[in-house]
Amino acid sequence: MTSHFVIDGNAFYEIDDECMKKRKEDLKKKQRQEKENGQKTKKDKKNE
Numbered sequence: 001m002t003s004h005f006v007i008d009g010n011a012f013y014e015i016d017d018e019c020m021k022k023r024k025e026d027l028k029k030k031q032r033q034e035k036e037n038g039q040k041t042k043k044d045k046k047n048e
Contacts (some may be wrong), residue, residue: 006013 004015004017004018006015
């Protein structure tokens with residue numbers, strides 16, 4: 001498991017790279033399915 005740390009002021013975060021990769025893949029899959037179904041994604045709506 002790989003991770004990295006982010007310090008933001010007094011906040012301290014540990015980012016799990018594998019989790020972020022899976023999350024990104026899931027988001028792309030969802031956007032692809034919405035596009036195939038003819039639904040507009042949030043990104044598409046924002047660009048209008």
